[in-house]
Amino acid sequence: MGGTRSGKSKFAEEMFKDQAIPVTYVATATQVDANMAKRIQLHQQRRSSQGWKTIEFQKGQDLAHIVSIDSPILLDSIGTWLASFDNFEVDIDPLCEVLANREFISVVVSEEVGLSVHPVSSSGRQFIDVLGQTNQRLAQVAEKVFLVIAGQALVIKE
16 A cells, blocks of 8 residues: 555556566556556556556456456556545455465555645545545454555565
């Protein structure tokens, strides 16, 4: 977990540097504007030489089913996945169940938004509330949890 531009995705990608079999990158961001397209392109360039397979999540797909594949996965990110749902209404339990029972390494990237000023809009407050609860649930089933700040990873759970 980490804030915007904290280095969390790069840290997550580096967790796979010694992986013998190809990694499946599950991307949840969509190109909604030029800025987001640039961010996505930077992520793609960083992993292009690694031979990873990419699955781009589309609204309406079952994320738990997608991550149940038989390969190492990097799921990036929970915040953009959550933002794709009306009123941020998701059932996190199926995803947590699949992640807890996978045989292959699973790395999940999520945003930490609870360290900032509270949004003035009700939808902004709803988003940080739901994301905070979702992060707590994911952390319960995770073997390890890291908080990435300024490109440095702090161990939260090991």
